[in-house]
Amino acid sequence: MNKFEQSVQSKRNDAVDSAVGFVVSFGFFATIFIIGTLVDYFAS
Numbered sequence: 001m002n003k004f005e006q007s008v009q010s011k012r013n014d015a016v017d018s019a020v021g022f023v024v025s026f027g028f029f030a031t032i033f034i035i036g037t038l039v040d041y042f043a044s
Helices: 014-043
Strands: none
Touching: none
């Protein structure tokens, strides 16, 4: 076992962090899309 496996900084599951990152980024881009759609709707 190498020294990096002995002193792990975080023992959390990586899938949880990946899911949170995906949801946050998806929410950001969905918000940008919704704002753009609303601007396009009200501009025409």
